[in-house]
Amino acid sequence: MQNQKHILVIDNDVQRRHQIETVLSFVGENFNTCSEDDVINYFQNKNDLLTVILPGQLSEAMLKLIKQNPACPFILHDTVDLEQVSNFGNVVGELSVPLNYAQLTEFIHHSHQYHNNLPQQRKNSVSNSLFKSLVGISDKMSQVRFLIEQVAGTQASVLILGESGTGKEVVARNIHDLSDRVKGPFVPLNCGAIPAELLESELFGHEKGSFTGAISTRKGRFELAEGGTLFLDEIGDMPQPMQVKLLRVLQERTFERIGGVKSIKANVRIIAATHQNLEEMIKTNEFREDLYYRLNVFPIETPALRERKDDLPLLLKELLSRFESVQGQSVRFTEKAIESLMEHSWPGNVRELSNLIERMIIMYAEQVVDVAELPKKYQHIDVENYQPEYPEELLERDAINELFSGFDYDDDDETDDVDSLVSNEFNETQGSINYGHLPSEGLNLKEYLAELEISLIKQALTKHAWVVARAAETLGMRRTTLVEKMRKYDLQKDNA
Numbered sequence: 001m002q003n004q005k006h007i008l009v010i011d012n013d014v015q016r017r018h019q020i021e022t023v024l025s026f027v028g029e030n031f032n033t034c035s036e037d038d039v040i041n042y043f044q045n046k047n048d049l050l051t052v053i054l055p056g057q058l059s060e061a062m063l064k065l066i067k068q069n070p071a072c073p074f075i076l077h078d079t080v081d082l083e084q085v086s087n088f089g090n091v092v093g094e095l096s097v098p099l100n101y102a103q104l105t106e107f108i109h110h111s112h113q114y115h116n117n118l119p120q121q122r123k124n125s126v127s128n129s130l131f132k133s134l135v136g137i138s139d140k141m142s143q144v145r146f147l148i149e150q151v152a153g154t155q156a157s158v159l160i161l162g163e164s165g166t167g168k169e170v171v172a173r174n175i176h177d178l179s180d181r182v183k184g185p186f187v188p189l190n191c192g193a194i195p196a197e198l199l200e201s202e203l204f205g206h207e208k209g210s211f212t213g214a215i216s217t218r219k220g221r222f223e224l225a226e227g228g229t230l231f232l233d234e235i236g237d238m239p240q241p242m243q244v245k246l247l248r249v250l251q252e253r254t255f256e257r258i259g260g261v262k263s264i265k266a267n268v269r270i271i272a273a274t275h276q277n278l279e280e281m282i283k284t285n286e287f288r289e290d291l292y293y294r295l296n297v298f299p300i301e302t303p304a305l306r307e308r309k310d311d312l313p314l315l316l317k318e319l320l321s322r323f324e325s326v327q328g329q330s331v332r333f334t335e336k337a338i339e340s341l342m343e344h345s346w347p348g349n350v351r352e353l354s355n356l357i358e359r360m361i362i363m364y365a366e367q368v369v370d371v372a373e374l375p376k377k378y379q380h381i382d383v384e385n386y387q388p389e390y391p392e393e394l395l396e397r398d399a400i401n402e403l404f405s406g407f408d409y410d411d412d413d414e415t416d417d418v419d420s421l422v423s424n425e426f427n428e429t430q431g432s433i434n435y436g437h438l439p440s441e442g443l444n445l446k447e448y449l450a451e452l453e454i455s456l457i458k459q460a461l462t463k464h465a466w467v468v469a470r471a472a473e474t475l476g477m478r479r480t481t482l483v484e485k486m487r488k489y490d491l492q493k494d495n496a
Contacts (some may be wrong), residue, residue, distance in 0.1 A: 005115075006030035009106075010039050010062070016078065022362035023099045029108065037059060040052055051075055051092070051111035058084055066090065069199035073114040075107050090114070102448020116146075120258060134167070134174060135318045136311030140303040144171065151298045157250070159235075160273040160293045162302030165351030168273040169233060171302055176229040184228025189221050192237030199242050222255055225268045234288060235295065236276035247291045270295065305346040305353065312342050315350060317356050330363040331357075336383055340371045343380035356447055454489050457482070466493045 011017040012035050024031045029050075034042045036059065043049075043065075052063055055077040062228075063084060066074050070090050077095040085091050092114055093107040114245050126268065134145060151158055160168040169188060176186045194202050205220030221230055232238075238246070249255045250270065254263045272295045281287035305312070316333060324330040333341070346352055356378065360369050371383040394433060464470035472482040 004030055006032060007050050007053060009033040009053045009055070010036060011055045012036055013056055019053065019099065020053060020077070023101065023104060027101065027104060027108075039065070041145055050115070051108065053077055053095070055079070071118060073111040075111070075306075090226045093199065133301055134170060135314050136308055137314065138303075138311050139310035140308050141311060144300060144302060146173050147298075147300045148178060151175065151300075153180065154298075155267070155269060156297045157295050158271045158297070159278075159299045159301060160271065161299060162273075162275060163349055164275045165303040165349030166304060167276075167350055168302055169231065170229045170354075171300060172229070172271045172273065176231075176269075179229070179269070181228050185225055186229050186231065187221050187225035188231040188233060190233045191242075192234035196239040196242070199239065200245065203242070203246070204255050204257055210257070210276075214259070217257075222249065222266050222268055223264065227267055229269045229271055232270065232272045233271040234274055234276075236274040236278055236281060240286075240288070243288045243291050247288065249292060250294045301462070305349045309342045311343060312353070313338055315353060316341075317355070319354050323357060323361055327361065329361050331360050331364050332368045334368060334370045336371050336381060337369055337374060340374060340379060340381040340383075344378055366411035378445050450489075453485070454491070457485060457491060461491070461493075478495070 004125060007029055009017060009020050009024070009031060011020070011033070017033050021031070021033055032042055039061075049072055052065075053075045054066075056079070058066075058076075058079060066085060066088050073090050073092045074085075074088075075093055075095060076085065076091060077099070078097050079085075079094060092110040093103075095103060095107065134141060134148075148171065158172070158175060160171050172188075173186060176182060186400055189202065191199065201218070201220065203220050203222060205218050205223055206214050208217045232246075241259045245255075249266055253266050255266055256263055278287050278292050278296075282289045282292060305315075316338065320330050341353075341356075349353070356375070359375075360373070364373055371379055371381050457471070460471040460474045461468070464474065468482055468486070469479050472479040475482065
């Protein structure tokens with residue numbers, strides 16, 4: 001077989017080496033055997049080696065061979081001193097004596113897995129420019145990338161399963177981009193978004209005059225995807241009659257336009273996707289079993305965001321970068337905000353996360369977003385909202401404006417709220433304000449305002465049984481502002 005890896009057996013004991021050869025021949029594995037003196041000749045092309053079997057007592061040269069070749073897995077057999085190799089991670093197992101068929105096949109499997117998971121293998125197998133839209137370092141996303149790599153170079157039909165918003169079309173596009181059809185078109189079609197009576201025309205096209213409204217010949221998606229990939233999203237929503245016609249195309253690789261008689265060859269790779277459970281739909285006769293097995297040659301399941309929450313910070317970074325490049329604006333999230341988002345269940349998956357980021361950019365562009373700024377359903381951490389402590393002069397001015405914000409005044413008058421108060425009249429006898437003229441002897445405005453403010457605050461608090469929120473509402477101010485004033489004037493229920 002071309003490019004098939006082989007096993008190398010290194011043993012100076014001819015009889016024992018012959019026993020291993022007999023077992024490997026029976027198993028059907030490609031192999032070579034040699035003595036320790038000839039190992040250099042057989043070890044030159046390490047990329048062709050699946051594993052190396054080292055029987056007997058390990059010499060210094062063999063220990064050095066294991067240590068200097070960490071990318072190659074080794075299997076030991078009839079080894080006396082295992083302590084010598086206890087720290088070598090590339091030793092995948094020790095064969096028992098006599099040789100055991102089941103154990104040997106298990107260790108060969110371990111060797112294949114060792115190669116599949118080599119760090120440099122995974123890192124360099126695909127260009128860094130690819131998979132850029134598949135963000136995440138979790139095990140589940142690594143598995144998705146691995147499956148894409150395995151199937152992309154084939155012509156097999158792929159069925160992508162997963163909840164809405166998990167990026168099934170992104171997976172399909174990556175399969176296309178990694179395949180030999182990359183120079184051909186990628187044509188998506190949402191089967192659930194097209195009315196049933198129009199879906200056949202959408203897929204196969206129609207001839208002029210084939211039905212009312214067919215004023216010209218029109219190509220369908222199969223023709224548009226010629227030489228490339230046709231992505232059928234939400235395949236579970238396809239009506240039964242169309243399922244039969246799609247099955248025929250998959251079997252015969254030909255189709256006809258509506259109203260046409262000429263058979264058209266379909267050189268198209270089919271990738272389908274759905275969020276529904278097709279096996280359950282088969283039981284209820286909503287989906288054809290034969291079509292399911294035609295599509296489900298190579299299934300890939302996209303994980304929900306709640307199953308890979310460790311990827312959320314990377315997704316945030318990627319989505320923020322995309323929004324900034326398109327809109328020219330972004331936001332930043334505090335560590336606490338990210339921690340709170342990681343506690344969310346994300347029923348809408350990555351699409352929901354994208355919508356949240358867009359909302360935050362609209363509301364807090366170029367600002368830092370903390371837990372308190374997140375919508376209520378995303379606040380899973382109790383964090384006290386920051387309340388700034390303004391200088392006293394700012395608070396006093398704010399208090400004056402809040403107390404007298406209800407008075408009408410002429411917008412053309414250049415006087416402010418305090419000046420309008422000075423023009424009011426006081427009743428000297430009762431010590432109350434009549435909002436007329438200033439008393440002739442004058443008054444200490446600051447002290448008077450403070451007393452007036454205290455009086456009004458007490459009245460509001462008494463009226464609402466000292467429920468601060470309601471009193472603040474009556475006074476037309478924020479609850480935090482009222483609390484600050486109560487602290488300033490030492491207003492408590494007990495000493496009121």
